[in-house]
Amino acid sequence: MIAVFYVKKNTINKLKIIMSDSFIGEIIGGKYDFRAKIGAGGSSVVYLAKKLNSNERYAIKTLSTDEKNAIKLLEREIDTLKRLNHPHIVKFIDYGYEEDHRLVYLVLEYLDGQDIKSYFDGGIDLKTKLSLFLQIIDGISHAHGKDIIHRDIKPDNIKVVDIDEEPEAKVLDFGIAIITTTLLTNTIRSYHTPLFSAPEQINLEGVSRDSDVYSLGMTFLYLLSTQSERIRFQDKRHKNILYQSAKEVLNGYENSQDLIEKFKSATEKEREKRPRLDVLRKVVADFLEILSETKI
Incomplete structure (x- = not known):
């Protein structure tokens, strides 16, 4: 999947993408020991870190920037992210700026x-998929509900972990789109992954809750489709490929239509034609109930 940045002409991109393992073995923020690089994409690199004098492990997302007032610029966004407290959203723990490396973490x-x-x-069975x-x-x-829009919902930004031997979904990267855009107000106008992004986002017409609904619809159709049709979708970039594939996969289930x-x-071009999240939730819950009653 490709994260796209739209950059204005005649401006200097203040963001330097870290694509090396240069921080492994270093202590960042005076307390986080960077142990390994566990991910990279778009504007950031993610490291596995251990907090000094403890057994606590964290995933630390890093962005390198020449913006000297980075933390001051991010205060509002960070305060917003701190208010995200939900079992299916990755928890935000801490943040800081490492001046020696000009690194926001x-x-x-x-x-x-x-x-x-x-x-x-x-x-996995269909009931588990729907529960997720x-x-x-x-x-x-x-x-x-807290006026936070994700802006980049896609399969890569959703993890499944086992908690008490039950699978639980965790949505990642709520902060990265907000923070990246804030750091680069003068250079970057949009941050998204084209295959799953709403038309208004691709056309730089602004994002809203409806834009996340679109990305959710695309993500769910993608996850229900066959591997071969996913590959064809990535090549042809036509959402009807996913629609038809998901429809065929669930063809044997009553009321799957x-x-x-x-x-x-949810993937309608016009925002006003997309269902609200509560409507989307109800149709999933109703279908899951039907499956449970029929003991499929």
Whole structure:
């Protein structure tokens, strides 16, 4: 998946993308021992870190910037992220600016799990898939209730972890789009992954809760589709490929058409035609109830 940055002409990009392992073995913020690089993409690199004098492990997302007032610029966004407190959103722990490296870092809970696409491909039943969809919707709803829009919902930004031997979904990267845009107000106008982004986001017409609904619809259709059709979708970039594939996959289930049609309506071009999150949640919950009653 590709995260896209739209950059204005005749401006200097203040962001330097860290694509090396240069911070491994260093102590950042005076207390976080960087142990390994565990992810990279777009504008950031994620490290596994251990807090000094403890056994606590964290995932630390880093962004390198020449903006000397980075922390002051981010105060409002950080305060907003601190208000996100939901079991299906990765927890925000701490943040800071390392002046020696000109590094903004965000400390998040470390999740020992796998991305949701890999988890689905491992072979799980439909009830579990739908239960995870409900968890994701609940997490996004919590954020929307606090006027926080994700801006980059996609399978790569959802992890599944085992808690008390039950799978739980965790939505990642709520802060990265907000923080990246804030740091680069004069250079970057949009941050998103084209395959899952709403038309208004791609066309730089502004984002809203409806934009997240679109990305959720695309993500759910993608996850319900077959591997071969996902690959074809990435090549052709036509959402109907996912729609048809998901429809065929669920063809043997009674009333599955309502579910797929609602997911499809979430990806309507016009924002006003997309369902609200509570409507999306209801159709998933209703279908899950039908499955439970029929003991499939």
